[in-house]
Amino acid sequence: MTDPVYRTDALIAEDIEAYLEKHRHKTMLRFITCGSVDDGKSTLIGRLLYDSKMIFEDQLASLESDSKKVGTQGQDIDFALLVDGLAAEREQGITIDVAYRFFSTENRKFIVADCPGHEQYTRNMVTGASTADLAVILIDARKGVLTQTRRHSFLCHQLGISNILLAVNKMDLVDYDQATFDAIVDEYRDFAQSIGISDFTAIPISGLAGDNITSASANTSWYAGEHLMQHLEGVEVRSEINQAKPFRMAVQWVNRPNLDFRGFSGQIATGVVRKGDSVRVLPSGKTSTVKSVVTLDGELDQAIAGQSVTICFDDEIDCSRGDVIAGADNPPEAADQFEATIVWMDDEDMIPGRAYWLQLGTQTVAATVQAPKYEINVNTMDQLAAKTLSLNSIGVAEVTTDRSIVFEPYTENRTLGGFVLIDKLTNRTVAAGMLHFSLRRAQNVHWQAVDITRDQHAAMKNQRARVVWFTGLSGSGKSTIANLVEKKLHRMNRHTFLLDGDNVRHGLNKDLGFTEADRIENIRRVGEVAKLMSDAGLIVITAFISPFRAERQMVRSMLLDGEFIEVFVDTPIEVAEERDVKGLYKKARSGELKNFTGIDSPYETPQNAEIRIDTTAMTPQEAADKIVDVLLGDG
Template structure:
């Protein structure tokens, strides 16, 4: 590869050894589509002489093929838009990271997508940024995506924002337009609590005010963008803050050594310091700090180390080793801002996986308090969050975790939500505070337990979860199975979908949110009945796999049978025992499963009953045989 070219713009190539001695600034470029983010980064790289000759040659070729700046001109955006789809569409899709440096500072810039569809990628880029360059097209002014990105930047704790009013050349360098845009943005930024806002008029296409002052805008006496980036003072986390280290893995190369590896998230720790292991809370001292380069006396934030403890404690991945005198909170409920990124909406009550640091636990949104209108900052009542929406929620985890407010400790206060079925990241959140709920409530150990109740009944308690479309025959088969179990002397209880909606769930409708809550309540009741030693027969459409997985997770693995009553939609509609399909086709019932609302068939059911081709009595015998083969009944 040829060395950096030196004849395409003013300025000199920085001395590399000097780079290593300057501090590092991480920043993002964000804003709406076509505001010029990629062009701006390309201009910075070009004007700072950080392009190699082969890169320039490739840029010239790509500009002729994909360029949008006119014949004979370099399209600097192509330096960053690396994906073929980005070049063909002229938009940024993925987050592109670039390193560059000047004589005064090193930089890592994340070029984030402006399209609303890729807001989740913008969140990824902003999560590690210390400053944000928010571009606005001078011809368009502030847009919804401008406000959305600003809101996300404020949530993620980025306090230094540059409002780069781009394409000033397209409006004749009009000062009045610039001042009108900046006045509107400063008023909006105050509502978000963004205190450090610098407004710069520029043209990424021509380079005006990007790396040096623009003669075309003599009325502007502030810094160029590069001058700002080189001099902005970023407050780094104080090393005196409390020590926290999430445990990544247990390091045990042989029987004589056992340490706990991770990266120090905040504070510092030294040999002999008292520490606590959370969430358990047991205390000990640091006996040794080991690294690849040898033994240390002190480890600071950002250091990857292995800690050896004085006492032999039970520590595993996901635990947090923290200062014994200043510990993070341990709880299983908290309030958080959530940015939703999933294709399917966030539904309160639906089970997700929550990952905070190295800990991974089950979680659900127990209450969506409100959504936020990113344009007006208005709090809006909502039952769910759609993709790219922001809301404030109460969340509950299935076990206590160590956490802190995001504003206090970003590493201990940020989390992601993962779909349990697809393993896709569907949301990210910033914790506001722990919820101290029912701290005087503890699980009471009872003398007569599930095993004793099951032994008295002479059966193994379990849940038989019949799922399928309306009209598939779930209730009919479940009733026949219960009759046969009763004849054999088994103790049973039936939870039929229609019956529970006449009592326990009479307050619920048929939206996706209500369906999730319907299944959750039935699953909790079924769990209690298993504790009572009963065989519980649940006949419920339960259209979503995630809720059926949640119901299974409430009991032991061998106490749950998912039984798919499989009948094609056409057969169910022909049967139509309740006349529901007829009403749905007439437009009288919205959100009906299989027509207006989806049904997700089980991927790996414990038993499949072909109710479209076999008689209910024959299907009943299949269920009884399955129960006998599993030892649930004699």
């Protein structure tokens, strides 16, 4: 009889350390479940969590209790309740928000996003898909391929998810019939090929009964492929693919804790960086050599895609947040005009020509979107004519930024190819987009340097260039006061030019109407003209209703600080109607004149105008005197 072997604390510690080391080096797969309503997405994820022993005892007890309240299909547990956390989700039995869950097996760690199936929550689905390596497209075996199946498949393909797993669910409700499964796979294959999905894996499953989830099911003896967990554990993850690509890292933060250390922090998007590598900082194009790669755990000889690091250079070159560090011999492009696919995610329609904030990686710039080249019908894949994009619409359009940004096509690099659009006034995220390529004209058109500067032009005229922007309702008195201001400045030998709203519509903008999009383009063109005139050293006076804050801010952003003077001619609408010398309000009230500001089109009052003129409290001459005093009083 042998003596028992007692394990020492040291041996136990070694085992724990070995386990932790193995867990540390497991790969991470991010995947989403998507498809139509009631296809069983939440139930599938709940089953995966349950079978992978990722539920605590108190959670299990609570789940069993909740399952009794809502009722289950002959089961003790409603697995969907593990994921549907919102009260509205549990009450309605649907998924509304994207729910993220973590679980792991012996071979891999997972983050899964349960995406909503209703069309109205498509924007939530896009959020979940934007970081995923794999998509599980669920189909109810009783219903086959549905509209949302097509919509979500198309979005997954557009968002760069190359690993598609078609999970034909609820096979238990069709008696595990192979013919049903084969027919659905054939129908989906025809659709997938039409949108560019060349390969996918199909598995017959039952999320509720557990068939082919974590083990092969005897109920589908006719199926010889992998069960779902085998496929998830074996598929190649994006981080492994990204390591083979050229080095790219967007700078998130300049790390300067003291005078002896200056590094540039960020997450490596693609490739590998090593000490001694030659790198290039974009968009400036400056080059340097990597002195060190630093993490919280100390210096590394090299770092790979997915790691967050701080890179130090051998020499001092300009580099800041928003710049991109890349391999010196294979840098990405920089451009300011692109073609892109846009998924519109806001309740208000896209307004062509309006300026939005565009965020791409760590870069933030102002951008405008032109009217779509076409909108995509996700059911037929037809390219439809469109003037705008509405909620959940998908279209292709040209995007122009106010300065060059560093990018790569989305199909090559999600970090440098995927962007969001943000409303400048409300800070709502209104769209997600994927860059295709830069437009050739963006590469061929360059700003021509001139020898005589705008300051020299202004100095010759003994004045400071300004744009005095009058805004207010029709009939408020903008043109009258603006004309008096110019006459007063002219008598003082100031060099001016007056741009009036009606006058420019006889020439420069005679092709524009009065829709919201046309109004925006009207102001954009006037803003560009005003900027050119201010470059010539003139005091430019404009009189336009310019009803939208975003467009007035757009013009302000074209000029140097202090050069844009907003004059709000504040007149109550009833007073403006009394002065209605052109009869416009009367026509608008009777319905003869559409899109008239103040009647059936909104006017957004300025919030921080430099000058406010209350026309009920002062005469036009007094208003002009006040404006000139402000203009000349500060230079």
